Amino acid sequence: MSEIIKVGMADLKTCLPPNGITTLGLGSCVGIALRDTTNKVGGLAHIMLPDSTAVNLSQMNVAKFADTGIDELVKQMEALGAVRRRMVAKIAGGAMMFAFQSKSGNIQVGERNVEAVKQKLAELKIPILAEDCGLNYGRTVVFYPETGDYLIKSVGKGEKTI
Amino acid sequence: MGDLTLEKVTESYFDVLKEIGNIGAGNAMTALSQMLGTKVDMHVPQVELLEFNEVGAVMGGEEQIMVGVFLGVEGDITGSMLFLVEQKSAKHLINKVMMGMGNPDSEEFSEMELSAMQEIGNIITGAYLNSLSTLTNLCIYPSPPALTVDMAAAILSVPAVEFGIYGDNILLIQSQFFDEVEIDGYFILVPDIDSYQKILAALGMPV
Numbered sequence: 001m002s003e004i005i006k007v008g009m010a011d012l013k014t015c016l017p018p019n020g021i022t023t024l025g026l027g028s029c030v031g032i033a034l035r036d037t038t039n040k041v042g043g044l045a046h047i048m049l050p051d052s053t054a055v056n057l058s059q060m061n062v063a064k065f066a067d068t069g070i071d072e073l074v075k076q077m078e079a080l081g082a083v084r085r086r087m088v089a090k091i092a093g094g095a096m097m098f099a100f101q102s103k104s105g106n107i108q109v110g111e112r113n114v115e116a117v118k119q120k121l122a123e124l125k126i127p128i129l130a131e132d133c134g135l136n137y138g139r140t141v142v143f144y145p146e147t148g149d150y151l152i153k154s155v156g157k158g159e160k161t162i
Numbered sequence: 163m164g165d166l167t168l169e170k171v172t173e174s175y176f177d178v179l180k181e182i183g184n185i186g187a188g189n190a191m192t193a194l195s196q197m198l199g200t201k202v203d204m205h206v207p208q209v210e211l212l213e214f215n216e217v218g219a220v221m222g223g224e225e226q227i228m229v230g231v232f233l234g235v236e237g238d239i240t241g242s243m244l245f246l247v248e249q250k251s252a253k254h255l256i257n258k259v260m261m262g263m264g265n266p267d268s269e270e271f272s273e274m275e276l277s278a279m280q281e282i283g284n285i286i287t288g289a290y291l292n293s294l295s296t297l298t299n300l301c302i303y304p305s306p307p308a309l310t311v312d313m314a315a316a317i318l319s320v321p322a323v324e325f326g327i328y329g330d331n332i333l334l335i336q337s338q339f340f341d342e343v344e345i346d347g348y349f350i351l352v353p354d355i356d357s358y359q360k361i362l363a364a365l366g367m368p369v
Contacts, residue, residue: 008215009315009322010330024224025315028323048214048319048326061330064214097320098232098308109323138316140225155227155312156270 004142007031010064012045012073014080017146026093026139028110030066030117033090033143033150034073034126036082042145043077045069049109050116066116074124087126090150090162091117092141094133110134130162168333171358172211178367179335183207185297186290187337187349193289194339197282198258204339211333217322218315220336221246221348228252229271230317231283234305235291239357242321243291243304245283247347249311252279255345271311280309290349298364321352328355 002018009029015021023031023046035042045063052065062068074084094114114133121128132139132152142151153159171179184207195202210220218224229252231245247255249269256275257264259282264275271279284307295302310317325332335351353361 008213009217009319010214010326025218025313025319027312027316027319029319048323061214064326064330095316097310097312097316136310138312138319140313 007044007046009046010048010061012043012063012069012076014041014043014073014076015143015145016041016080017144020142020144022140022142024140026141027095027097028093028113030091030093030110030113030133031139031141032070032073032117032121033141034077034087035089035143035145035148036077036086037088037148038083038086039081040145041077041080041082042143043073044141044143045073047113047117050112066113067120070117070120070124074126084124084126088148089121089126089128090130090143090148091128092132092139092150092152092162095138096134096136097138099136132160132162168211168329168331168355168358171362172209172333175362175367176209178362178365179209180207182294182297182361183209183335183337183349183351186294186335186351187339189293190286190290190349191339193286194282197285198255198341200258200341202339202341202345204337207335207337209333209335211331213331214322214326217318217332220318221314222248224313224315226314227311228314228317229279229309229311231280231287231307231309232317232320233283233287233307235302235353236305237303238300239302239353239360241351241353241357242324243287243352244317244321244350245287245347246314246317246350247279247345251345251347255279255282255347276309276311280307283307283309287349290351294351298361300360300364318350321350324352324354333358
């Protein structure tokens with residue numbers, strides 16, 4: 001019996017086939033789906049902010065940031081037998097939900113999230129196979145590590161698989 | 163922001179924050195009720211300190227489609243304010259305000275309907291913030307409203323991101339309103355962390 005594992009906001013989890021893994025309502029956050037192409041170990045991270053080094057927090061949730069979140073997800077997948085050089089990524093989210101956002105510092109946080117994710121993945125040499133980022137609407141995503149399908153649902157825009 | 167943490171704010175000033183929600187939403191309800199010419203009721207406001215992964219669930223699920231009007235709050239305090247109405251309710255609300263010229267049976271929103279909704283949001287969040295300003299004697303200016311129709315979690319991620327910079331929780335003052343059958347919506351006031359201190363101090367609370 002396969003099930004769908006749920007990942008919350010600022011959260012990450014691993015997933016083994018035949019299970020799927022999902023996160024609901026990505027706004028400016030980015031959902032990063034990783035998968036080992038050989039043994040199909042998968043995982044999904046739902047990050048909110050681009051950079052953990054821009055804030056100084058003594059204790060923090062690593063899943064909140066693009067840089068630390070991806071590191072942690074890779075680590076957890078490796079613990080399940082995945083190998084980093086066999087990993088591939090698909091990413092979605094990073095929208096700008098409202099035409100403007102009040103605080104100057106956080107204008108286009110979505111865009112900056114996407115950039116930070118790409119930079120981190122490039123650093124780890126994990127190729128991005130597909131992406132559905134930006135624009136101005138929320139996305140719910142479901143990732144199936146078995147096939148690598150990344151299903152994206154949006155309000156009024158139907159479903160697509162990347 | 164000193165040593166005032168969100169946990170401490172929630173614990174010590176829970177009732178004060180609840181009262182802010184009560185007064186703010188009460189005034190907003192009066193404005194809405196005048197606009198509609200019907201009675202609108204509200205539930206007792208909720209003050210909630212939430213982990214980010216719980217945020218999406220506060221209003222009937224992450225994927226609940228909501229019409230959201232978002233305003234930045236500026237002046238002596240900063241933060242954001244959200245006025246959220248469930249999709250079907252929004253249709254009814256708009257139709258009432260447009261005196262029956264809306265199209266409540268369709269799921270889509272026309273340009274005109276969205277514009278009406280934005281104006282409704284503008285007026286009633288204005289009433290909310292005005293009363294807060296009067297109460298605290300602080301200058302509070304709303305920015306022009308922005309509107310979207312989307313999943314609840316995606317909309318709520320906007321204020322959540324602001325809190326993400328400081329910690330792992332979000333504190334929100336939530337008021338739910340309803341009329342006889344058709345309208346069901348929420349006000350959510352999300353002051354930035356520094357602003358809690360200012361609001362509490364302005365109300366004479368020892369912070």
